[in-house]
Amino acid sequence: MNIKTLTRPTNFAQEILKDIIHKGDVVVDATMGNGHDTLFLANMVGEDGRVFSFDIQDLAIENTKRLLQENKIENVCLIQDGHENMDQYIKEEVCAIIFNLGYLPKGDHEIVTKAHTTISALQKSLTLLKKEGLTIMVIYPGHEEGEVEKERILKFTKNLDSTTYHVFEISYTNQNKKPPMILGIIKK
Numbered sequence: 001m002n003i004k005t006l007t008r009p010t011n012f013a014q015e016i017l018k019d020i021i022h023k024g025d026v027v028v029d030a031t032m033g034n035g036h037d038t039l040f041l042a043n044m045v046g047e048d049g050r051v052f053s054f055d056i057q058d059l060a061i062e063n064t065k066r067l068l069q070e071n072k073i074e075n076v077c078l079i080q081d082g083h084e085n086m087d088q089y090i091k092e093e094v095c096a097i098i099f100n101l102g103y104l105p106k107g108d109h110e111i112v113t114k115a116h117t118t119i120s121a122l123q124k125s126l127t128l129l130k131k132e133g134l135t136i137m138v139i140y141p142g143h144e145e146g147e148v149e150k151e152r153i154l155k156f157t158k159n160l161d162s163t164t165y166h167v168f169e170i171s172y173t174n175q176n177k178k179p180p181m182i183l184g185i186i187k188k
């Protein structure tokens, strides 16, 4: 791991996933955005694996479709729906789920992930996770909705049964007053 990986939460989250995901696995990108995490996941699971990616915005679907075509990736199922409905589309156990919360970079900053749908999606992700699978979230409390979302997520995860889950946090504590953080939940 290099310094750039350590200093960027999205890169750090991907680095953690590298040791969890294997060829042939089924994984989820709960917030597709511009498709960077989806592309990463698709390469990790290879042709025999599958990625389910969710976003509510047309722009995210368009940008991700283009990125995948440019990289000749065909093992991804792009779903234009909220991640809170993931259980309607995924009927098998999954190895890893990533959430990169907030708004689409270079997109409409009014369209953000919201605490109640994020918690609902998080609950569903934990049901879908296989044993020793990981749900990982990159959380940005720097905007108003993000702060509420972070508090709700931390409250929810702190109360998860410790006989079933390990929960860990990585915080960038000195960046500003509301720095981004990574939160991981491992199913035992």
Ligand code: SAM
Pocket: 030, 031, 032, 033, 034, 035, 036, 037, 038, 054, 055, 056, 057, 060, 081, 082, 083, 084, 100, 101, 102, 103, 104, 105, 111, 112, 113, 114, 117
């Ligand atoms: N992972 C992305 C990437 O690699 O480019 C960036 C994700 S961006 C920070 C957050 C995305 O979450 C936005 O594209 C937004 O439209 C999406 N979003 C907001 N609410 C959502 C929901 N309920 N379900 C799924 N996606 C949602």
